[in-house]
Every structure is written in C-alpha cells, then in structure tokens.
Amino acid sequence: MFSPSQEELCALNKEPVKYGELVVLGLVLALEFIVTFLYFGGPICDLSDKLLAFTGRMKRMKDERCLKTPLVMVLAFWEVAGSGSMGSGHGNCSALVILTAQICTLANPWGWLGGCEHKSSVSVAVRLWGQLTAGFLMVGATFERYNGSLPNGDRGRRKSRFALYKRSKASGVKPSTVHVISTPQASKKVLSVQRHLVILKQVFTVVFRVWVEGKAISSKGHHSISYTLSRSQTVIVEYIHDKDTDMFQVGRSTESPIDFVVTDTISGNQNNDEAQITQSTISRFACRIVCDRSPPYTARIFAAGFDSSKNIFLGEKAAKWKNPDGHMDGLTTNGVLVMHPKGGFTEESKPGVWREISVCGDVYTLRETRSAQQRGKLVENETNILQDGSLIDLCGATLLWRTADGLLHTPTQKHIEALRQEINAARPQCPVGLNTLAFPSINRKDVVEEKQPWAYLSCGHVHGYHNWGHRSDTEANERECPMCRTVGPYVPLWLGCEAGFYVDAGPPTHAFTPCGHVCSEKSAKYWSQIPLPHGTHAFHAACPFCATQLSGEHNCVKLIFQGPVD
Incomplete structure (x- = not known):
C-alpha cells in the first residue's frame, strides 16, 4: 500500500x-x-x-x-x-x-x-444574461408548450425562457491543481x-x-473534472472559486446544481404518445454558461455540467485527450453544438457554421456522427463566446441565446399584440364565405376559434374554415384552393408569440410551411434557411415556434389577405 x-x-x-x-x-x-x-x-x-x-x-x-x-x-x-x-x-x-x-x-x-x-426529469427552455447581466435562453418546442409560455405556466426552474442575472455572490470556477492517479496494469497470465x-x-x-x-x-468545497484515461490511470483536474464570473448550468436533471431544466423538444407534428416512447438524448448535466460579472458581461459556454458532488466524470469510453499545452479536455457523449449567426441577430443575418464545444470550451468541427469517439479538428480562430442569436443544440433541444443589448432592438409582446389588433382592425375576409376573419388573442393561442384565418400554404390565399375541397381521402390535409386551384396543405394560422425569435419588428405577413405559424417576412426567411441538428447526423430547417420540420419550395409562404368588400 x-x-x-x-x-x-x-x-x-x-x-x-x-x-x-x-x-x-x-x-x-x-x-x-x-x-x-x-x-x-x-x-x-x-x-x-x-x-x-x-x-x-x-x-x-x-x-x-x-x-x-x-x-x-x-x-x-x-x-x-x-x-x-x-x-x-x-x-x-x-x-x-x-x-x-x-x-x-x-x-x-x-x-x-x-x-x-431518484428524481424525475422535467422539461424546460432557456434564454439570456445581461444587465440583466448577460443574456436570455429560449427553446423551440411544440407550440402548445413553448410558443410564448408553458401550458401550466412558468414554475420554478421550468420555464419557457430564462433571464440570467448577476448573482449576489460569484459562483464561477476555474481550473487549478491537476491530480494524476495511476497503477501498473495487472497481468492476465500469472496464476500464482x-x-x-x-x-x-x-x-x-x-x-x-x-x-x-x-x-x-x-x-475543500472545490469542483473537479475526472478523466479516466485507462483502467490504470485517472486524471482529476481541480477547479477553484472564481470571484470574477457567475456559472449557470443547463441539463435534464432536476437536481439543485442545474439552473435551467430542459427536456427533449417535441415537434408540432408529433403527439404526446409518440414523444413519450422516445428515450431522452439530453444529458442530465448538459452544459454550463460562465458569465463575466463586469461589463461587457461576456458569456462563454462549456460542454458538461457539475453534478451534486461538484464533479464532471468522463469515463474510459468518452472522447478525451491531452492537448499540446498539457491540459486535459474531452467531449460529452452526444456533444454540445453551437452556431453563431453571421452579422448578429438582425434583418441581414445569415446562418453560420455548426461547431462542437469541448468540456474546456475549445471549438471543434463536428464529429462524423453525434457520439463518435474521434473528435473533429480544432478551430483556432473561433471561440466559445456566445453572441446575440447564437444557437445551442443539446441533442434533443435547441436553445436561442439573446443578449440584453440585442433585445433592445427586438419587438416586445406589446408590439406583437398591437400588430395582431392592427390586422384584425383591417377586417380581412374569406374570399368565398365573405365572413370576417380575426387572429385569436395571444392568451388563446391553442384554441381554434370560429373566425380564425386558415391558409392554403402552397399559394398563400387566406380563407375562413371550410370542410370541402378534398382531393384525396388519404391526404386529409391536402385541399384545392378555390381561388387558384392549387393543391396543398390547408391549416389554421397562428401568430408567433415568442418575441425573441423575431429578427425585426415588421408586420406578420409570412407563414411557415406546414405548421402555419405567422411572423414577419425577414424573420420567416431567416429561420427558413437555418439548418437545425436532427438526430445523430441530420440537419433540417424547422419552425422556431413549434420545431416542425419545414417543407415546401421556400419553407415559408407570403400570405394573401382579401380586404372587406364594401
């Protein structure tokens, strides 16, 4: 011994x-x-x-x-x-x-x-840290749950969005001492x-x-990260208190170290029974966000979060390595992906390139598959600093990061409500039934009302509801537009209520295909070209309000309203 x-x-x-x-x-x-x-x-x-x-x-x-x-x-x-x-x-x-x-x-x-x-998992979404101190985190999910609020209201750490405020006491940590534990490998052949x-x-x-x-x-009350290199060697990196930063953790676990609890996003075209069958792919301690306590309140993201014993454990099969400068690093099983938009989160924004963030915050190209053992290539000219509009994917839920400054140029809930009332005040009519149409109140966004506008998403013509025009018994949602004879999806229109997803304050003139969520033209076109991770290696555009995979020629369509015939 x-x-x-x-x-x-x-x-x-x-x-x-x-x-x-x-x-x-x-x-x-x-x-x-x-x-x-x-x-x-x-x-x-x-x-x-x-x-x-x-x-x-x-x-x-x-x-x-x-x-x-x-x-x-x-x-x-x-x-x-x-x-x-x-x-x-x-x-x-x-x-x-x-x-x-x-x-x-x-x-x-x-x-x-x-x-x-043993504690059950609970779903959540995330958003921002600012002056406020740094930003907001938000999630897209089934619109009944996340298009502005949860069905049962925001409770505790289970919310549709989160603001990150400066803590009363600094909670950040930084790496310190490294402990190496090793022992000779036992022989399998000696039987004495x-x-x-x-x-x-x-x-x-x-x-x-x-x-x-x-x-x-x-x-000592310190945090630590354990890297199991082999059956005979383990490296433990000790983390000490950092008085200049605050740390916020995101994950599926409901244990106290997690500040924002998230569960898998259910797309709008899935029902709850289908969603319950799928096992969650989000890590219990998925990632951590470390924010500076002084201006400009820079926020950085790291893969993996500390558990109740203040430890992060990377087992023998996890991707891990020693960098040329000697410090240990690794990746979580399904990874934490980040995409920074080009030009910020504005009307002129363009999608960036998806990257993977390591446990120590380095940036790498994506692995061949989500859980592959071989890491990607180090991207030296990019950092883990979150920007306004950055997307964070946890393999089951995608979060949108908004900064305090960025939200100053974003429409508010009052502005969206004013746009809704403005459209309704124009008294749009169904071109066939000539009945007046009206978008329902934001508080009743999950109930289809009698005057609710419906649209043919192949052409964009807006009508009231009718049950005729079917072209096939097998495709119940496919209808023929009585105005232009175009056949396509016929769905109710819903106003997108989460203001943080808008890139401008323009009028809601476009709808996503095939879900029918309505927002401004530039917001619709921006999200229509964003490839969001899906599964272990696929990417596709999705509606930010309900996570439904987009389809059609342009993933969205311009709506054609008919004014009142007086």
Missing part, C-alpha cells in the same frame, strides 16, 4: 469517523474475495481487468447516485462483473445488484449507507497465489487513492 500525504490525512481527519461504514466495508471486501472463487469458479487473475475497471465505476456511481463508499463498492463490483462474458453468471449479477440495493435500503435507518435519491494478492493490493490501492483524492477535493 502507499502512504497518503500529510495534506491528504489532514483533509480526511476533518470528517468524523463512521464505524458503521468501516464494518460494512470489511464485509464487502470479504464478500468480493469469496465470491470471486466460489461464484465464478475461477482464479482472481481471470477477473483482473474487471477488478481494475471496478475502481473507475465506483467513482462514477458514487457521483451519480449520491451513495456513500461501502454501498457503491458493492454495486460497482457486481455491475462490472456482470458487464462482461461470465457465462451463466451474467443475469444473476444484475439480480444481485437489485437485491443488494434492497438490503441496503433496509439498513439505511442506521445511516451507514447514505441515501439514494502471490500474484493474486498483488492484484488485490493494486486494485484497492487505486480504490483508496481515488477515495482520498475525492475526499481531499470535496473537503
């Missing part, structure tokens, strides 16, 4: 000794030794790789499941043992993990094993009893070392 340093021992001595944990730990070690021979029917050296892999697994399970050391060692050992080729023992290992968890739950009243907290003991000694040396390093860092 190695001898821990004086600093490490001092850090450990600050915490009270829990004799219950020591007793359980001794039982766990005895169980591991006995089961290795009796349960698997083979010598320890056949399992040497798995025992070494167990150390990294233990660290990750401790962080993810909020469990204390003894229980983590039991679960990690059996999960590692059951993950490989163990013959008939594979299924039994999984069952034993469940049984062990049940036993530990019964023992928990004594407080020996710690708590295991002496070698068995050496292997066990190596395994538990790493276990204790990781435990000591983790305790030493956590006792």
Whole structure:
C-alpha cells in the first residue's frame, strides 16, 4: 500500500469517523474475495481487468447516485462483473445488484449507507444574461408548450425562457491543481497465489487513492473534472472559486446544481404518445454558461455540467485527450453544438457554421456522427463566446441565446399584440364565405376559434374554415384552393408569440410551411434557411415556434389577405 500525504490525512481527519461504514466495508471486501472463487469458479487473475475497471465505476456511481463508499463498492463490483462474458453468471449479477440495493435500503435507518435519491426529469427552455447581466435562453418546442409560455405556466426552474442575472455572490470556477492517479496494469497470465494478492493490493490501492483524492477535493468545497484515461490511470483536474464570473448550468436533471431544466423538444407534428416512447438524448448535466460579472458581461459556454458532488466524470469510453499545452479536455457523449449567426441577430443575418464545444470550451468541427469517439479538428480562430442569436443544440433541444443589448432592438409582446389588433382592425375576409376573419388573442393561442384565418400554404390565399375541397381521402390535409386551384396543405394560422425569435419588428405577413405559424417576412426567411441538428447526423430547417420540420419550395409562404368588400 502507499502512504497518503500529510495534506491528504489532514483533509480526511476533518470528517468524523463512521464505524458503521468501516464494518460494512470489511464485509464487502470479504464478500468480493469469496465470491470471486466460489461464484465464478475461477482464479482472481481471470477477473483482473474487471477488478481494475471496478475502481473507475465506483467513482462514477458514487457521483451519480449520491451513495456513500461501502454501498457503491458493492454495486460497482457486481455491475462490472456482470458487464462482461461470465457465462451463466451474467443475469444473476444484475439480480444481485437489485437485491443488494434492497438490503441496503433496509439498513439505511442506521445511516451507514447514505441515501439514494431518484428524481424525475422535467422539461424546460432557456434564454439570456445581461444587465440583466448577460443574456436570455429560449427553446423551440411544440407550440402548445413553448410558443410564448408553458401550458401550466412558468414554475420554478421550468420555464419557457430564462433571464440570467448577476448573482449576489460569484459562483464561477476555474481550473487549478491537476491530480494524476495511476497503477501498473495487472497481468492476465500469472496464476500464482502471490500474484493474486498483488492484484488485490493494486486494485484497492487505486480504490483508496481515488477515495482520498475525492475526499481531499470535496473537503475543500472545490469542483473537479475526472478523466479516466485507462483502467490504470485517472486524471482529476481541480477547479477553484472564481470571484470574477457567475456559472449557470443547463441539463435534464432536476437536481439543485442545474439552473435551467430542459427536456427533449417535441415537434408540432408529433403527439404526446409518440414523444413519450422516445428515450431522452439530453444529458442530465448538459452544459454550463460562465458569465463575466463586469461589463461587457461576456458569456462563454462549456460542454458538461457539475453534478451534486461538484464533479464532471468522463469515463474510459468518452472522447478525451491531452492537448499540446498539457491540459486535459474531452467531449460529452452526444456533444454540445453551437452556431453563431453571421452579422448578429438582425434583418441581414445569415446562418453560420455548426461547431462542437469541448468540456474546456475549445471549438471543434463536428464529429462524423453525434457520439463518435474521434473528435473533429480544432478551430483556432473561433471561440466559445456566445453572441446575440447564437444557437445551442443539446441533442434533443435547441436553445436561442439573446443578449440584453440585442433585445433592445427586438419587438416586445406589446408590439406583437398591437400588430395582431392592427390586422384584425383591417377586417380581412374569406374570399368565398365573405365572413370576417380575426387572429385569436395571444392568451388563446391553442384554441381554434370560429373566425380564425386558415391558409392554403402552397399559394398563400387566406380563407375562413371550410370542410370541402378534398382531393384525396388519404391526404386529409391536402385541399384545392378555390381561388387558384392549387393543391396543398390547408391549416389554421397562428401568430408567433415568442418575441425573441423575431429578427425585426415588421408586420406578420409570412407563414411557415406546414405548421402555419405567422411572423414577419425577414424573420420567416431567416429561420427558413437555418439548418437545425436532427438526430445523430441530420440537419433540417424547422419552425422556431413549434420545431416542425419545414417543407415546401421556400419553407415559408407570403400570405394573401382579401380586404372587406364594401
């Protein structure tokens, strides 16, 4: 065994000794030794790789499941043992993990094993940090949920948009000390009893070392990022408090470190039943945004967020590397993609190029697929600084970043309401039924009303609702326009209510195809040419108000209203 340093021992001595944990730990070690021979029917050296892999697994399970050391060692050992080729023992290992968890739950009243907290995920969107201090984050999703507000209202960290304000106390962190933990790789060919003991000694040396390093860092209240390079080497980068920045975290988890909770965006052409079948691809701790506390309040984005134990863990299979300057870096499983518009978020804006952001904030070209092991090429002339109109994709939800200055030139909710009233005051009519049409109130944007305008999206002619004009029984939504005989989608028109998606304050004259959301001409044309990530490697334009994939010749159409015939 190695001898821990004086600093490490001092850090450990600050915490009270829990004799219950020591007793359980001794039982766990005895169980591991006995089961290795009796349960698997083979010598320890056949399992040497798995025992070494167990150390990294233990660290990750401790962080993810909020469990204390003894229980983590039991679960990690059996999960590692059951993950490989163990013959008939594979299924039994999984069952034993469940049984062990049940036993530990019964023992928990004594407080020996710690708590295991399971929390459900909740959906969210994001937006900005400014003076305010820096900006806003917003999300596009089903229009019933995100076109201006959530169906049940904004509650806690579950909102359709978020403003980032300067915190009362700085919450940012910056990299500091680097700890390297290594041990010789165990041989698979030596079968002597002496070698068995050496292997066990190596395994538990790493276990204790990781435990000591983790305790030493956590006792200081510091954050850390763990890079598992191999089964025998782990690099831990310690992060210390930064008085000049504030940190905000985004992810699917509802745990306290997450400031803005997000879930997968459901496009407007999917129903809730279809959406529930798909497993979420958003990371529980997806990314973090670090904002300067002084002007100009620069905001930077980084992949991955710190969990409840203030740790980011990149496992052995995650893409990671050592840069030429010596610092470690890596990518998350599905990645964090960013696109900065050319020319800012204005009437003249053009879409930029999608890039991937690393854990340390470097910019790379995209991988071949979203979760490929090989990283892209480093883009040295680009940074992770967020700009007005930057898009952040978390593989399941796309966020729009708006700066405080940028929003000064964006139409407000009152302006959009004034445009709605102006259109209705012009008394547009259905050219066939001659009945007056009117856009519904923003507060009733999810209910189709009798006077609501409908449009043929192939030509743009606006009518009132009618149930004739079908050209095919198989395409219920395909109608023939009575004005020009063009066949195409016939849908109700909805005014886009989220002001942050507008690039100008022009009148709502264009509609997205095929969803029917209406906004200004320049806003419609801007979003019609933005390729948003879809799945692991596809890109397509989508409506910002409902995330429906756009179609048609130009992805949007100019609406043709008929005035009153007086």
